[in-house]
Amino acid sequence: MIEALLLVPLFTALLCGLARSERTIYVLSAAGSTVTALVAFPCCYQALSGPPLHRGPWYLDPLSALFVLVIVVITLLVSVYSVQYLQHDRREGEVNVKDLRYYHVLLHLFALCMLLVVVVDSLGLMWIAVEGTTLISAFLVGFYKKGEAIEASWKYLIICSVGITLALLGIVLLYASSMAALGEGADTLDWSALRAVADQLDPALVKVAFIFIVVGLGTKAGLAPMHTWLPDAHSQSPTPISALLSAVLLNCAMYGVLRVHILAQAAVPGFSSSLLTFFGLLSVAIATAFLLTSRDLKRFLAFSSVEHMGIIALGFGIGGPLAVLGALFHVVAHSLTKTLMFFGAGNVIQRYRTREMREIKGVGRTMPATASLLVLGGAAIAGSPPFAIFIGELLITAGALASGEYLVAGLFIALMAIIFAAMTYRVLGMVSGRPQEGVPAGELGALRLIPMLVLAAAILMLGVLLPSALGDALGSVAELFEVII
Amino acid sequence: MGQLVRSFAFQSLMLAAIAAVLAHYTGSEHIYVVAGLTLVVKGLVIPRFLIYSMDRLKVRREIEPLVGIPASLLISGGLVIVAYYITEPLISSAETVTRNCLAVSLAVVLIGLFMMISRRKAMTQMVGLLMMENGLFLGIISTTYGMPLIVEIGIFFDVLMAVLIMGIFAYRINQTFETLDTTFMRRLRG
Amino acid sequence: MSPAALPSLMLSLPLLGAVLAVLLRSERSRVYSYLCSAASAVAAAIWSVQVLLEGTASLVSDAPSVWGEYAIRLDPLGALVLLITALTFACVAMYALFSREGVTARSALLFNCFVLSILLAMVADHVLLLMIAWEAMSLTSFLGAWGAREDEDTIAGWRYLAITHFGAALVIAALAYLAVSSGEVRLSEMRGLSALIGPGASAAVVIMLFLGFGSKLGLLPFHIWMPDLYSRSSSTVTALLSTAASNVAVLVFVRVTFSCVGVEGQYALSLTVMGLAALTALWASWQALVQRDGARVLAFSSMENMGLILLTMGAAMLFRAYGAAEPAAFALMAALFHLINHTVFKALLLMGAGTVRRAAGEWDLERLGGLARGLPGLSAVFLIGTLSVAALPPFNGFVSEWAMFKALMHAEPIADPLVRIALPLAIAVMALCTAIAATAYLRLYGLTFLGRPRSAGAERPRPLERSELFPLLPLALLCILLGVASFPLLEELAAAVSPLVGASGLKVVEGSSINFLHQGGLDPLGLSALLGFGMLVAFLIVRATGRRKVERVDTWDCGTPLDRRTQYTPTGFAQPLLRVFQKVYRPQIEVREEPRPSEYIRAVRFEQRIPEPFVDHLYKPLTAGAIALAMRVKRMQSGSIQAYLTYIMVTLVVLLVALR
């Protein structure tokens, strides 16, 4: 069953590669991601409710099921959105048919690698999958053949490869720490095995291993100060891809860190959570500084991803039932909201042909539908209540207060308030006022608005109610962190 | 540049030798396979590819690096000391033969990273990354007597892919920037 | 009807209205969405009456939230405030309909969402539901207010959003802390937590709540958004914002501070609350005097009234801290009674100001004047509103202000000298505020409706149809009714407030007068009757001395012909008091020589600008500092790949060495 989940994107990629006309490529890509979604839902449901599926190299437990769902849903929305996005680029003449085919092949291979990361049991294979995602997405970042895109993709490639190499060293040390407990056996690198024997691991080795993992995979997850590649990669890549990068790739890297965090938490209680809290707060602080001053719209959203990854790390770092539930909820909320914001940004950028926020004015007049969705998304991403992100932040604050870390909670709330002010200022600046001349009015396409409406409805619904299905799912995932909700 | 690739090839050969010795010592045959693979892939194929791409891109001399020679030597020395300081509590428990291999591997990784920082050319950064891989590989075989085979092969395959893709990007950089000097690539700021 | 029918009707109707607003395209049908919100307001009023009769009603919805099921609850205290707020809602909805202020789909949708979030916030019992409703309220009110005039820059609206969100963050943190430390999720179950979390923490929680809610009420450091927002947005939104939103803030603050946390022994806390509230009221009344736009005057007047309410509430906290339950209950009753009255007359004034702006097409006081002749009906209704806000006898503002003064005059039971100094000072500040505010309101009314029109728009105002006055009349009647016969409301309020402060059934009404602890009472009915009797006597005296002949002639002009420019302007009217309080205003006066029209005449340009010290000396430096710091951090993203790799290496090495 899990093989099917992996084969469908591979098969779609091949088909897209061979397809002749543009229309078939679009249809194939959308159909492929839909089928992947249809395949993913049953097995995730099974993994979330019952015992984890463990067959051969594959291992699907509640945590990976949650991430699979996120990957599959976001990929579906991205492929639907990129249809009209690329059509617009085709009309502008920036992209030819060969690029189009090239884009869709890479898109589905990228999705395949990400699914691989969260589905595989052995940490080594997981490393290989993460390396795979980097290599493939480097091409996607460098999709537009401009100078800046090349520079961004080169930096992305180098920095992430360095990060992943360090992460591999971390995995090796982790493997070494399990030598004493598990003896020579070949399968000692499987996470489930390590999980069973987690408390007998050699503490000194686990500590150093976790440091390497956090710095290594943290680079991939966009935690400050290793986040430097993120704004460049996101601003130069095509918008659907930056949505995919922000909402899903960062989560996969964070998934790796969480896997090791579970082990480290058992072996050396408290060490890994304090490290995660430190990196979380540092990322939020640095992101705040950049949110106050950045002028490019996509870099602005990229730094907001750094901030939200920091919040997720902070949530897991604080620990305790409330904070962990909040962080898990935040993973889902952030992916949905960030994708909505990137889609909105995509529409605006393609209409105004600039990413400079100061030059974008009067979106409310030219594109009313996108403007209202952008305002909703902006309020959501800034963490105002009726939306899902607020629930995540609230639970994490409550968790911090419950576990007595008042300074962390106070600093967190202050930074959130500043970020709210900075974000709403930018979004409102763009939406209000009078548009410059020469910017034609009217939406760019109805099909692109559908995924945005779906996302807006989702974050609003998640913000107010918590569907019981999602509640139980998060509960079962939280058990992995020895926390009962 | 050529001298750099030659030293990388020499390092890979030494690595293969260590692997062979270790395989002999522990008697597990799949380390032999790994040693052979290192010899072939890292010793011959990758240097060959590097020299081929250097000819294509007509990259001759590394213009003088960001950090002077004496300074980089001192820093590398410092990094070795730091590596030993870090691994000291870890290897107190391990057996004799691989006692200081972990420290050496960590040192090689840190020096590889330092090399990527101090050099300008894109190709040199690639070679730096490969040196980090080598250090890493040393760490693997010394602490764990060889990871499961599929993982080893997977890692080799990834390293090869990484080098190929970086080669393609280096070619693209050369095409658009007419130089491989990464210090010119600073347009994305703030 | 089943107990759950009314509240669910109350909450579902605005939703229906919002959906209608979005779906129905034609203008005519958008009226139905406004009718929905008016109907929901009526349902709310009926429900609150039912609660007053039968007692607290609480309802737990089965929709699961992250923290257990949502629950709403309405106790008698909430019912009283909800009753009056609902009536105001109905009038504002009527106003929005009849005012023809362009009933767009967007305004109808936002109006319904705003009404829904206010009703939800007022009855929310579940902590999370309260947080969501509270912030949704500021979000929808912002969108409603901000969209009214597209070409306005977003600074005013954004400032409102940013500051109220900061306040909301404080409130959310405080409520989260209470919920977490008490394990309870519903406000009604949290009792006396100060014993659980200790005096220090409870003081911190109350201060955070005070500042959090203060940001919406216009507490001193957070007030800068109020005047701009009031002057820029439509009067429908400001009417709701200044009345309903403030009611919710004060109501929740009272409930959480007095019953959930409890203020025994919190002397310093109560004094700080009183001090900050007094400063807010004083500053607001000073600023109200020098504003040029009617809406801005009313914005500062809301701020001043809220300052007085919080001052009296601070006094109630002080009495409670010393354990004097009866005076505390009386002070709390007086404050909440003033809150209810404020809802009525502030909505009336704001809607009146909106109608003036639409009729005369002007908003600047300097260009209005003489509207009473053109719009007699509106001027009469506006006069009732002005008299009640200036707290003059027959109207409701007077009765509640009198009650607040009496509440502050009960210092005897507390022996502590600090309190005995604080209360008289509070009285002095309150008296000064009311006096200056009365001047401001008089200036607003006098220079808008009386005298000679100062602009073409004021000269020939668009005649109002009957329907435009229709929403204002019930509120004017309510002002008179609450002023004259407010005993039942006071008794209910006293009964509702006593449990909060642990007083046993406060006896407020003796015989026919509001008399507390037999220390000099007031019979509002008697007083109004006497005023009527006095006027009757005067009328009889005049009638007795023969018929009255009236002749209309030009105003006495001492020889020079008077025109629209030879009369007192609003700035002139406030000039004496401005000079008296020069240290406070620090006006920047600029006198410039203009090019001389001829050698005999010198043209001089006089310009006076009243600076906003809080914006210039507090907010601007703060933002500039933050941006400067951010710029320094921004240099980190320098673009060189070598630098980025150094960051990674340094982080790695530092961590490895430090955590060895």
Add this chain to the structure above:
Amino acid sequence: MQLTDVLIVIAEVSFVLMVSPLLTGIIGKAKAWMQCRQGPSVLQPYRDLWKLMRKATVASREASWLFFVIPYVCLGAMICLAVMVPVFNVGPSGGVGDMVATIYVLGLFRFMMVLGGLEGGSPFGGMGSSREMMISAIVEPTLLLSIFSVAAISGTTDLSSISRFFAALGPKGLSPTLFLASAAIFISLLAENSRVPFDNPATHLELTMVHEGMLLEYSGKELAMMEMASYVRLTMFMVILSNVFFPWGIALGTGAGELLVGVASISLKLLLLSVSVAVVESVMAKMRLFRLPNLLTVSFTLSLLAVMSYYIL
């Protein structure tokens, strides 16, 4: 409220209405006598009122409907004040309103008069109104603080119970607080009724008049009512001053003898107060407008000291 109480109240109101023009006449006469001139007769205000009552009303074209309502409200307020405040009998009128309410009724009268001033749209009306509001904005805190000090001593803010408290206490009740409070209220009396140091009621010089400025537009019956209301206000101020601070001789019960003693004592006190006002007016010259706040702050500090002295002593 039995019949006797109603009768006493009517007697009090008619006494006040009769006496108030007389008091202004006495002040005018006393001033003239001090300046060695004969001055108008004491009954002159009656004659003015009678003359004005029979004259036709001339109103400005700019005046709105409110212009004709204001005189009734003002006179009505003052009559209501006359009922609320015990004049010569500490009678039943205690229930309707206490001292804080009286200040607010005075506030209503002032509010309406200022609105009247703004009606005509002439600069003189505007000037009178804005200056009146300036003075009153500073006087009100003084009045309320002095009431607070008196209420603190006597334990209640109800006028009749205060006078009954101090009447029963007799001369022993004199304390520095009372003295300071009475001085503060005396200055407020001068300020509120726009007597000399604050404003010159006799003159019609445009730039100086405050009270007269507001009444400029009024004529005929309306002017008569407004003048009558101002006279009653002055009398009521003096009655409050005397009944609160030195109420000896006020009739406690409703016996005929007591009432007579009460009337005699109140008339004597009113006479004394008007003469003292006249003395102050002839001794001091009208102060410049922006020096008034200093005098008003003096009265404010006096009342503040009154409150402090109660607590400290």
